[in-house]
Amino acid sequence: MNISGNTVFIPGSTSGIGLALALALKARGNTVIIxxxxxDLLERIVAEHPGLDTVQIDTTDPASIDSAAREVLATHPDLNVLVTMAGIMRVEDWHQPDSFLASAEEVVTTNVLGPIRLIAAFIEHLRAQPDATIMTVSSGLAFAPLKATPSYNASKAAIHMLSESIRLQLADTTVKVVELEPPSVRTSLLPGQENSDFAMPLDEFVAEVVELIASQPDATEIQVERVKFLRYGEARGDYDEVVATLNAADPHGK
Structure with a gap:
């Protein structure tokens, strides 16, 4: 992915990593639609950050995705980057189904079906572009589980394998598939996470991500240094130690 000169749509970017990445990409010379x-929140963000474009979208609703895609493509026919940012994280207790089933279904709908539906809505357009990118967003927890968030871990593991698979399928097209793999970052993904000493400061994370995109335009996985502890535990042979450390360190790991 080139760091500048793109038209980028980032659903789920009204706060946290999504908004910070949108602003950073805009500063690098991209047209960005959040x-x-x-x-009302979209209007406030645009008032605070002139130059961003917006579209209303609920990524859990297929009709909303289709409507938003039509709007984005009508106003930005040169769109060439889709970032499937929207996601939620829930603490769950799997001892009893009444305590986790609704949460698990919501997580899977948002974190797995949402990106799949978004890609389906934009893939034909992206394939017609001379240079296009789909950026998926998984997590360090795709590779090492946090005990408190089973469905989130599983949803991000699914996104990792989805990314790997569609990259193979789209190798004969102009569409690149890039997977962003955040560690725990100081956002409001879980209550208290924005103040967690364990989590990476948001500005540091996004700055490192942007520099990685700039310096490694052909990368298939965007990995800041802090996520590699989780990402490569199995390859290093210390997976059990990684899982133990993760679950002893902080309840807000992403």
Whole structure:
């Protein structure tokens, strides 16, 4: 992915990593469209950050995705980057189904079906571009589980394998598939995570991500240094130690 000169759509970018990445990419010379469910919040963000474009979208709703895709492509026919950012994280207790089933279904709908539906809505357009990118967003927890968040871990593992698979299928097209793999970052993904000493400061994370994109335009996985502890535990042969350390360190690991 080139660091500049793109037209980028980031659903789920009204806060946290999504908004910070949108602003960083805009600063690097990209046209950026942010997507979110709340019209009032989108209006406030644009007032605070002139130059961003917005579209209202609920990535859990197929009809909303289709409507937003039509709007984005009508106003930005040169769109060439889709970042499937929207995601949620829930603490779950799997001892009893009543305590986790609804949460698990919500996580899977948002974190797995949402990206799949987004890609389906944009893939034909992206394939017609001379140079296009789909950026998926998994997590360090795709590779080492946090005990408190089973469905989140599983959803991000699914995104990792989805990314690997569609990259193979789209190798005969102009569409690159890049997987962003955050560690725990100081956002409001879980209550208290924005103040966690264990989590990486948001500005540091996004700055490192942007520099990695700039310096490694052909990378298939964007990995800041802090996520490699989780990402490569199995390859290093210390997976059990990684899992033990992760679950002893902080309940807010991403």
């Amino acid at each position: 997507g979110g469910r709340r019209a």
